[in-house]
Amino acid sequence: MKPVLRLPSPLFQFKSIRSSIAAAFSCLILVSVGITSFISYRLSADAVEKNSQAYLSEVMKQVGANIQSYFTNMENISTLALTNKDVKYFISNTVFISEADRRVYEKRISDMFQSILYTRKDIAxxxxxxxxxxxxxxxRSTSLNPNAKPEEQLWYKQAKQEGGKPVVSSSHVQHVIQNEYRWVVSLSRELKSTDGIAGEGIFLVDLNLSVISEICSQVNLGKRGYVFIVDNGGNIVYHPQQQLIYSNLKSELIDKVMHTDSFVAYDGDESRIYSVHDTKFGWKIVGVAYTDELVTNKHTIQSSFLLLAVFGLAITLLLSFVLSHRFSKPIKNLQDKMKQVEKGNFDIRAEIEQENEIGQLGRTFNLMVGHTKELMSEIIRNEETKRKSELKVLQAQINPHFLYNTLDSIIWMAEGKKHEEVVLMTSALAKLFRASINKSDELVPIFIEIEHIRSYLLIQKMRYKEKLDYRIDVSQDIMACKTIKILLQPFVENAIYHGIKNKPGCGLITIASEEKDGKIVFTIEDNGLGMTPEQLRHILVPKTGTERGTGVGIANVHERIQLYFGTSYGVSFDSEPEKGTRVTLTIPRSE
Known part of the structure; x- marks a missing residue:
């Protein structure tokens, strides 16, 4: 087997070299422009994004400073209690105060606290x-909630634990006062004795959460940007959508917030910048800004680079098409010549105007066309000769054993003085030979083929007597239609010699026809010995020489059907051992 030259697959699958050259030029320049534009864009966009992150970080530092300043003021208020003599005397464990004095001290302390609240509306x-x-x-008149034990509150425990240092709680509902429930942030600290060693009580300032909300809402981080606060335990102190947070309809990336200064979160095509600032009292101020709002000029940069790339591509395409047209024109001319040859014009020749590879290709083309024309003429002559000789061989290919046995039967009947049977068999044999040696066209009317097979079956019936029976059920509507010669005999012969002859009892051969979708379908069915799958696989394989017992040959009939009518027609077998064989022959309806 000769090695096959495999050409490499072209990079660009176009129908013309001109398009391939243009595409190659365009892609090379486009890739260069695209890579340069992309790198420049990424560097610019990253720089803008980093500046935005730095800006957001500075804003969060300022928010943290504002909140820190606010709580410093609250600490100063707590310092008043630490240094106030009335407060220290009132809660002292070493001084006994009468009921009358207690009321006086309570009034003075309460008046002091009220004066503070009068100037600070943010204190609850x-x-x-x-x-x-x-x-x-x-x-002045306050009742504690009997169900709320202050010493069990977190702000109470933390203040006592810190031993005099201010403690800022997370946001919570304060309910130590009877019939009051306020959403507050608490600043608490332990009050020490005069010597500063022993603790004598807890000072508590409840701050309205609206103050924190006001500080955070003043920050402009775009239409969708916002600020929220978490404590050192990861609990949300403040969030502009607090209700959604508590109802689990919204969530934040608390784990990242607790361990990272800044990061970018991606949600589909959107990205959010998180900037985290730590405060001295344990809170984390978190700013969240959407990149497309904070980095407003990112889209401008993107559009500029996109326009530059489109402009470069347009110039590239224009130049590449001009150059490709110039380079591909000689090839296009040669292609036109090839199309004429494809249509059957083998007298065309290419004009050689260049001495390069295109010129060499043109000369090779001229030689190839001339040689092809000679080969086609020779093939046509050989094919005509082959078909004529093949038909002659098929017509002459009558099984000599069948002829010998038939003549022997005639002699035997003549000796038995069965004159009518001798005449009948001799007449059938004559008709059979007449159809076989007929030198008319290969295609004959179906009624001639049916007459031929009747004669053949009559002869076999007279020979095998009760061993063989047959039925022919072919529609009269198709008798005038054309078919190839000797269509049915090989299959009937095969059924007799290989299916019925060695089968016990009487064998039956049935020949039938039907029309379906413009096709004529013949079926030859017998109840003989049948065939194995291995025999079926080889039944239609062409064989050389004369095939004993199959007349002109089953494979030859299949080949002739496809030769005259096309590969969608032919012969098929269906057989089971010991049950029989069914042959289906399909030909077109041809008047």
């Missing part, structure tokens, strides 16, 4: 809880 309440069980607040 001020309270002092003495370890000696005494309590005083900014209200």
């Amino acid at each position: 309440s001020i309270m002092v809880f003495g370890y000696n069980g005494k309590f005083v607040s900014d209200r």
Whole structure:
């Protein structure tokens, strides 16, 4: 087997070299422009994004400073309680105060607290809880909630644990005062004795959460940007959408916030910048800004680079098409010549105007066309000769054993003085030979083919007597239609010699026809020995020489059907051992 030259697949699958050259030029320049534009864009966009992150970080530092300043003021208020003699005397464990004096001290302390609240609307309440069980607040008549135990509150425990240092709580509902429930942030600290060693009570300032909200809402981070606050335990102190957070309809990336200064979160095509600032009292101020709002000039940069790339591509395409047209024109001319040859014009020749590879290709083309013309003429002559000789061979290919046996039967009947049977068999044999040696066209009317097979079956019936029976059921509507010669005999012969002859009892051969979708379908069915799958696989394989017992040959019939009518027609077999064989022959309806 000769090695096959495999040409490499072209990079660009176009129908013309001109398009391929243009595409190659365009892609090379486009890739260069695209890579340069992309790198420049990424560098510019990254720089803008980093500047935006730095800006957001500075804003969060300022917010943190504002909140820190606010709580510093609250600490100063708590310092008043630490240094106030009335407060220290009131909660002292070493001094006994009468009921009358207690009321006086309560009034003076309450008046002081009220004066503070009068100037600070952001403070919800001020309270002092003495370890000696005494309590005083900014209200002169106040009842503690019997169900709320202050010493079990987190702000109380943390202040006592810190031993005098201010503690800022997370946001919570304050309910130590009876019939009051306020959403607040608490600043608490332990009040020490005069010597500064022993603790004597807890000072508490409750701050309205609206103050924190006001500080955070003043920050402009775009239409969708916002600020939220978490404490050192990861609990959200403030969020502009607090209700959605508590109802689990919205969530934040708390884990990243607790361990990262800044990061970018991606949600589909959107990205958000998170900037985290730590405060001295344990809170984390988190700014969230959407990149497309904060980096407003990012889209301008993107559009500029896109326009530059489109402009470069347009210039590239124009130049590439001009150059490709010039380079591909000789090839296009040669292609036109090839199309004429494809249509059957083998007298065309290419004009050679160049001495390069295109010129060599043209000369080779001229030689190839001339040689092809000679080969086609020779093939046509050989094919005509082959078909004529093949038909002659097929017509002459009558099984000599069949002829010998038939003549022997005639002699035997003549000796038995069965004159009518001799005449009948001799007449059938004559008709059979007449159809076989007929030198008319290969295509004959179906009624001639049916007459031929009747004669053949009659002879075989007279020979095998009760061993063989047959039925022919062919529609009269197709008798005038054309078919190839000797269509059915090889299959009937095969059924007799290989299916019925060696089968016990009587064998039956049925020949039938039907029309379907413009096709004529013949079926030859017998109840003989049948065939194995291995025999079926080889039944239609062409064989050389004369095939004993198959007349002109089953494979030859299949080949002739496809030769005259096309590969969609032919012969098929369906057989089972010991059950019989069914042959289907399909030809077109041809008047």
